[in-house]
Amino acid sequence: MSAQVYLPYLTRITDIVEETADVKTFALAFLEEQVKETFTYRPGQFVEVSVFGVGEAPFGISSSPPREGRVEEIQITVRAMGSVTQALHRLSVGDLVGVRGPLGNDFLSVAGGGQGEEGLKGKRPLFVGGGIGLPPLRSLINYLLDRREKYPEITILYGARTPGDRVYKSELKEWAAKERIEFLETVDVGDETWEGNVGLVTELFDQIEIDPENTVAFVCGPPIMIHFVILRLLELKVPEEAIISTLERHMKCGVGKCGHCAIGHKYVCTDGPVFSYAQLRELQWQSGERP
Ligand SMILES: Cc1cc2nc3c(=O)[nH]c(=O)nc-3n(C[C@H](O)[C@H](O)[C@H](O)COP(=O)(O)OP(=O)(O)OC[C@H]3O[C@@H](n4cnc5c(N)ncnc54)[C@H](O)[C@@H]3O)c2cc1C
Ligand code: FES
Structure with a gap:
């Protein structure tokens, strides 16, 4: 991170992909050589992105860190919600934005229970993503796919409201085509183009087999989806940690x-922003929120 925690790095937008009607993926390339040499990040971390003259908002980094070499650019995937995100959506390739980060903890340090990646040895990663919850998971999925020798078998479940709400459409196809990747997706409501599963993402659990002791599950999506997916995982005896x-x-x-x-x-x-369910339960208990 920058020595001055409030000072953003300057980045230029080098690519914009329209994922859905209100979601875009932006590639942000660092301008300064020194930043390209020193910037590193881990899947699950986020950045504060500033649109000059409008404000700043946090976004998970959706790209995966390179296996070696420097980080020339990062990607973020953004749903247009309010002032900052709508202003970002109005920008074009070539425009400048600020980036502060990387911020927060990461998936592997939490999943490894203090041992980092070592703690995941022999485990089968199970990803459950809903809608715009896929971006931070995509960073970790591609990180693990870059290291297939350690993680030969991965399961990915993805749910979106409609076929038009699916993000990373071409990448989903690539994941589905890979050997020893179990990839299943569903939409809440289909249309005439959709021949796949229709129903909630939790229904996809009926199509897979889980060895609970050897599973580590990464879940991102809307709060209601996270709630029901966690209930299902607990029913299947996946440990809270x-x-x-x-x-x-x-x-x-x-x-x-x-x-x-x-x-x-x-x-x-x-x-955070990454927590195990065991930690979340304790936090919500302390804050008086319902677990
Ligand atoms: C760690 C982290 C990672 C995130 N990653 C992503 C990402 O990868 N992609 C993405 O599209 N969004 C992500 N978000 C959410 C994103 O930061 C908000 O959508 C954004 O701050 C909205 O800013 P705005 O100025 O456009 O909206 P505002 O004008 O500030 O608000 C618009 C509406 O969104 C609500 N809102 C704003 N921020 C949040 C929030 N954090 N949680 C719940 N409701 C909110 C407001 O209450 C309001 O109703 C992330 C948030 C956090 C904390
Ligand atoms: S956002 Fe300021 S303390 Fe977390």
Whole structure:
């Protein structure tokens, strides 16, 4: 991260992909050589992105860190919601935006239970993504696919509201075509072009087999989806420590200074945004929220 935590790096938009009617993926290339040499990140981390003259908002990094060499650019996938995200959607290739980060913890450190990637040895990763929850998972999925020798078997379940709401359409096809990747997707409501599954993402669990002791599940999506997916995983006897998800909170500083993202005694921006279900249950109990 920058020595001055509030000072963004300058980046130029080098590519924009329209994923759905209200979601775009932006490639942001760092301008300064020194930043390209030193910037590193891990799947699950996020950045604060500033649209100059409008404001700043947090986004998970949706690209995967290169196996070796420097980080020339990162990608973020953004749904147009309010002032900053709509302003981002109005920008074009060549425009400049600010990037602060990388911020927060990461999937592998939480999933590895303090041992990092080592703690995942022999485990089968199971990804469950809903709608715009796929971007942070995509970073980890591609990271693991780059290391197939360690993670030969991966299961990916993806659910979207309609076929038009699916993000990364060409990448989904590539994942589905890979050997020893179990890839299943569904939409809540189909249309005349859709020949796949129709129903909630939790229904896809009926089509897979899980060895609970050897599973580590990464779950991202709308809160209601996360709730029901976690219930299903618990029913299947996946341990609470092996169910990993992310929390979204209104954030300002992103670096543990302003208190905006506090839950109980934790800051989502620095202690999270990635938590195991065991940690989430404790947090919600402390903050008085319903687990
Ligand atoms: C760690 C983290 C990672 C995120 N990753 C992504 C991502 O990869 N892609 C993406 O599209 N979005 C992501 N978000 C959400 C994104 O930050 C918000 O959509 C964005 O801040 C909205 O800013 P805005 O100025 O456009 O909207 P505003 O004008 O500030 O608000 C528009 C509406 O969105 C609601 N809102 C704003 N921020 C949040 C929030 N954090 N949680 C719930 N509701 C909110 C507001 O209450 C309001 O109703 C992430 C959030 C966090 C905390
Ligand atoms: S956003 Fe400021 S403390 Fe977390």
